[in-house]
Amino acid sequence: MSTNSATLWLRPFIARPIALAGLGVLLATVLAAAFAPWLAPYDPYAIDPLIRLTPPNVTHWFGTDQFGRDTLSRTIQSARMALLIGSGVVVFALATGVPAGVLSALFPRLGHLLMRMVDVLMAFPTLLLALGLIVILGPSVANVILAIGLGYMTTTTRIVYGLTLRLRAETYVEASRSMGAGTVWLISRHILPNLVSPLLVQASFVFAFAQLGAASLDFLGLGAPPEIPSWGNMLAESRTFITRAPWLLIFPGMMIVATAFSLNLVGDALRDRLDPRFRQVFGEKG
Amino acid sequence: MLSVRDLTVSVGPATAPVDIVAGVSFGLAKGEILGLVGESGCGKSMTSLAVMGLLPQPGPRVRVGEVLLEGCDVTQLQPWQRVEAGHGRMAMIFQEPMTSLNPVRRIGDQIAEAVRVHEGISGAAALSRACELLELVRMPDPRMQLSAYPHQLSGGQRQRVMIAIALACRPQVLVADEPTTALDVTIQVQILGLLRELCNRLDMAILFITHDMGVVAQLADRVAVMYAGRIVETAAVDELFGKPRHHYTRGLMDCMPSRNSGARRLPTISGQPPVPGTVAAGCVFALRCAAVRDVCRVATPPRMEVSRGHEVLCAFPLGGGELP
Amino acid sequence: MSGDVILDVRDIMVSFSARRAGRKYRVQAVDGASLSLAEGEVLGIVGESGCGKTTLGRTIVGLVRPDSGTIRFNGADMIGAGSSSLREMRLKVRMVFQDPNASLNPRRAIGDSVAEAGDISGFFKTRAERSAAIAATLTAVGLNPAFADRYPYELSGGQRQRVGIARAILPTPSIIIADEPVSALDVSVQAQVLNLMMDLRDQLRLSMLFISHDLGVIGQISSRVAVMYMGRIVEHARTRTVLDQPLHPYTRALVAAIPKPDPSKRILGAIEMGEPPSLFTRPRGCAYAPRCPLASDRCFVEVPNLRSAGTDGRTIACHNV
Ligand SMILES: Nc1ncnc2c1ncn2[C@@H]1O[C@H](COP(=O)(O)OP(=O)(O)OP(=O)(O)O)[C@@H](O)[C@H]1O
Ligand SMILES: Nc1ncnc2c1ncn2[C@@H]1O[C@H](COP(=O)(O)OP(=O)(O)OP(=O)(O)O)[C@@H](O)[C@H]1O
Ligand code: SF4
Ligand SMILES: [Mg+2]
């Protein structure tokens, strides 16, 4: 199986061209982040007052901003921040939300307490919660991750809680319990494997919304420090030029939408790959 | 009264259709109960839905064949045309009464609504007709129960309500798709008794679908045994149970525990029913048949009338039969 | 009856709290049921839907904690047992579930499901031993050992139920609680699975509690039968005796209502039977009294207890028979 496992993972994508496109966009973003210094045609920080607000042209494909910095280079550089915040938020949300949700469902007393806390947190809109936290903690990349992650931890906990409650009542879990299985066994053999595919979807969703959240915080000046290029910072800086230099908004804006959208497509395709029923469709046996 | 000819229901693309019901023919006379019996997935529900013109859209469709209700082909009509043409007089009841009833409306209103649709009469009159219908289906305390909600009724009572709703259009044909499968035996007897009584009293024809040979023996006048989308044997009920001619029918009866209590082992039919679309040439039962011969695997068996009103789809029926 | 009592269940009470129309009720799902199972014996449990058959089975395998009562396995208390001896007993008393589609984890390979009890208890010493045991067990239930690597969706209902049975016999138990193991299967497949269970009973000398609502099936596989009504056992006797001469009024109705596959013996309309009871409004005396043709005044005030009736250890709970 190892010889062709790569092609097996690719099959659900090949079967669905739009997911393949999404995968392409994501790969491009990751590559851009990894090789930003080599890919960027100019230094993303270099200021050149002579060419302020040039529209896209042959030398500056995406045009330049109000300081004459190359928009293409800055867009590429920003992929780093996007991926950092996105994965940070996903890791935080899953690492806290999954245990909280699973344990709440398995231990009703703990669940009662935890779910009330989650309810309280969920009463605040995610962005408002993040804003409040940033105001308290002060703006920094780590705090952005924490602030946004907390908002998605609550939704993750709720989802996992609901799913686990349902799984706990499944006959095969009962069968396992009747054979003397303990909590660890139930979680590792029955609950987590059945949570993987909904969590993949949740993760891609969280990643996508983390982008939007981070962009919003940047836009309000509460996100990544303004000197670090990020798509949100780019939007924030250029908003006053929206009529004069729309390209300054279009390119970073497009990247936010494209990565968010691609992530959802890829999440869907991966979920199908993990569903044993689809293995047959994609030609794998056992 | 109802005559189904060569009914074929298919799914899949028009270029490569998969027949889930293949060439089913039967007739149904006034006051007669025809039992359609077969195992899960053999196409009983699809047949009944096709007869009612209720096949889910999109998906299965009637590819070939006709369903004649008093000489008029209902497969060619839209449901509303059938009502207008006076051919709406078919009704159906399903296995799970709870899913067919609106949980937040009183059952009286739900029956009255069916009455209004079919008879165009006003609220009060419809409600009193609803009460009559509940009486007809022998609901205890019909006047009180009009204001009950579905969840306040037992499973058997809910099925009675479903029958009452079905009777609201004064059907000539009632199609019942496993109406007692979800009920206890003690309740099942009552519902079966009720259907028999209604059939006699209202001179209705009933197409009764079930997978339980016992239920068929109790209720039906004639039986059609279905296997893999085909009717493999049709006969009057006494004849079928007394002298089954198809090997599948015989196998089904033999493996019922209640027919051979005391035996150490139950006779079985080896294997499982085929998946639609995988049926190769020859007899559909060839793979599981104990009496299979080489021709069975290549040639589709003939439909033979082994005695009056007793047809069997088999080249070598049990107890002999002249080959055509 | 053969051999000693291996499972002894006494006066089990199980209740659940339920909410209806905004009010909290307690539903007495099992109401003082007692039964005993001898080694190598199959005891059938039959009764209407909701009478507590499944709950009783789940209580015996430890999925439900009874409010009171005792369950003894080979003389040892199962309810108050310490965790290590309990673990051992869990391996000895196993359950087969009704719905073959729901009882297998769709994301686990068949082999892993079959070996689950062994894996939980550390029964297998080596991987090779484990795969050999899986293959042998799959073969024993009439499946190809190659199924070990397949997933449930690739199997038919009958095959899945065979997997459910395979899971219950590895490592070999003493008792199987089978909760309607053939009810979800087609008649022709049902016969195959019943034969398999009878073979296993003989080969492995299993004792079984065979729960079903189908007296025909019970008659085939079990030597004795307990008839349950609203959480109580109302009649308990040899299966043949019950089928041929049911005594308790409820058993009589149940036996009479079996749809016999014989058109010359029609019973439709011949049986008039009241509505099934609601567990929320349990009668004070005999639970069957509101439907019972023999009910007398006493039946409405006094609960009949199981008492011996005739030979063969037949017991019955009725004032008027
Ligand atoms: N929409 C559909 N598309 C493809 N196949 C279908 C569709 N609906 C039903 N089938 C197939 O058609 C066959 C007949 O189904 P049908 O529901 O008529 O069976 P049945 O005899 O009523 O079985 P049961 O006793 O389980 O109700 C089945 O094999 C089923 O898988
Ligand atoms: N976990 C639960 N919580 C609340 N009520 C329950 C629970 N489990 C069972 N009950 C109730 O207990 C009663 C007995 O249920 P049980 O499942 O034991 O019946 P059964 O005899 O197995 O019925 P069936 O033949 O339908 O399977 C029912 O009224 C049911 O609603
Ligand atoms: S105790 Fe009375 S009510 Fe109960 S079954 Fe016997 S006769 Fe009927
Ligand atoms: Mg059906």
Ligand SMILES: [Mg+2]
């Ligand atoms: Mg049950």
